[in-house]
Amino acid sequence: EVQLVESGGGLVQPGRSLKLSCAASGFTFSNYYMAWVRQAPTKGLEWVASITNSGGSTYYRDSVKGRFTISRDNAKSTLYLQMDSLRSEDTATYYCTRRRSSYIDYWGQGVMVTVSS
């Protein structure tokens, strides 16, 4: 059974940093592209960042470029999102997702990040 379990969320002040982790199991992690998708409270879904299966290429939405870094450790089957210079508009539930071909076939349960003073 595919499982994606996020951790590392919480309350953080504007301008500070936070690192999210996603532990993957039930599949060969190194075979899949992965991505982070977020959802602000009562809002819709928004793609944040993607990474190729090897980790050699990464992609970001414009609003997080230069502030967020997606990475992975295939030996540990873990995906990461390092979030620096956090802003109030980054407040959201962050979902770890598995990309199959051109779509998302599995989502984690999500982890809440609140940016507030």
Place this chain on the structure above:
Amino acid sequence: DTVLTQSPALAVSPGERVTISCRASESVSTLMHWYQQKPGQQPKLLIYKASNLASGVPARFSGSGSGTDFTFTIDPVEADDIATYYCHQSWNSWTFGGGTKLELK
């Protein structure tokens, strides 16, 4: 960015047929996918590449379309289908529609 427009809400009764539309601001070929999200839960894949039913998803769900106009249908609707449905395009980066909240009449 490719903008996806969905109607915000629809009211339905169990047993009815419901169709949700998603219009893209530019062609996305058939790279349109549909997800269901129930309150407090993560989204779940229902339809991929416009018309393909995801594994384990009941045949009551279906999708169609290409280019800029897509539809997602539930026939017949069951009470458990009350949720928000999102379209997602992956032709030009990734963007999502604003979601259509299905409510009971």
